[in-house]
Amino acid sequence: MILITGANGFVGNALLSRLNANSIHVLGRKLPYDFLADRFYKQEINHFEDYSRALSNGVETVIHLAARVHVMDDKVTNPLEEYRNTNVYGTMNLARQAVKAGVKRLIFLSSIKVNGESTEREMPFCSFSDYCPEDYYGVSKAEAEQELFKLAKETGLEVVVIRPTLVYGPGVKANFASLLDLVYKGIPLPFSCIDKNERSLVSVDNLVDLIVTCIEHPNAVNQIFCVTDDKDVSTSNLVYKLCLALGKKAWQIPVPIWCFKLIGKILNKTNVVERLTNSLQVDITHTKQTLGWVPPQTLEDGLKKTAEAFIHSKISRGN
Template structure:
């Protein structure tokens, strides 16, 4: 039996398509249509007992997610309450119930925010900068300690930006702009590189980690293994949608200036900067390669409504 949290989220929804529903128990606030076993659970409430007696593998996808403009009075405490304390509570219950393996979907933000001017991130690095990344990093550390104490196998997966059909936020907005044929000022942003991962490749890796013996007590970075500049990303979005690539050569220095003047430096840094991950360890340890090319992933994402 496999227990899954975050089953109604972007990653969890795709995961349910690839796993036998007869082998699943869903943990969350609302049951979903289908023949799934379900137990009520609220990640922000640590005082809840779960029946995990039949569970062998636990896949923890739920989280308090990163928000660009978080107006919480004390965001670090709110992230820790869910992502750190809530996760440890789940894992502790899983260990007591005899669950063999706990798979934690973390984030590349545990590594940091940028690889501009440096080598790609690797799985051994940990330098989070924002409350979300810090809460996930602390969860990772506590999970690994719990695994050492109890013998439950811990698997940690750190994805960068995850995209696919139904994705929202900036990726979806950019895809729509390209589809509408608007001239976009991104042709000169061609020296940066960003790692992405389609939800299809991420779910495939999660499935491998459910059973692969070499996954135990490891941290894995994941990507499509094909990094793109912003200009290349826009070009590929145009190609998969059958549109002309209408981009203008606006210098990156103007983007940087606009970011400072408008107070949008973080957004601009993501647009013109680099964030790359090295998945050599993942591929070698698990004998895994991403089954979907980045072009396949973009084609499926083009169904965004």
């Protein structure tokens, strides 16, 4: 039996579909429309919630996907503490109750943001990179990782940490969806000069495949696994690949990078510009060698599947 938190999220839905196809019995926080109601429990993730009902059904593995993610223009008084409430205290509350219930393994979906926001060219992050988070979300995920490994040492709970890069796939939201929409509409984009950076991405299918691999793999115990598509891409090249996937002509305007940086400084959007122009490369050698795993889906196939789902969604909505 597997308990999944965040079952209705982007990654959670993809994972449930995969496990359901494999006839693996699962429990989740929320009820997707195509699963049996008595298999799921709706609960919050915080430091005082009682998970005994969900954990009392012979659960052997917990896959913890639920998290407080990035909140634009966050107005809370203490945003770091809000992230900690869910991502650290909530995670540890769940983990301790899992130990008490006899759960064998906990798979924790972390983030490459625990290592930082950018890398120097040919100096990628890896499973052994130092913690160096630059925002509250990254700080909370880093703290949760460290607390989980302490608990593992004290109790024997098998902890597996997975650090994805930017996750994309059918149904993706936020900035990636906005980029898809701009390309789909044929709007010229000013990214032609951003062709020297390298970004690691991961399709949701590849991420899910790694999670499933870690459910029972003996070598996964108390390990950190970075996950990508194992092929890096510049911002300009990503737009070009999306154009191909969407069947659109690539319209890119050569705007110098210094212009982006100047505009970002004026508009107080330096962090946005840095994500567009900087590199963020991740080496998954440890993941591949330890688990004998390789991403089953190429970057190009992942983008194609994402584009097809995006077009289908547009057509179904009459757009």
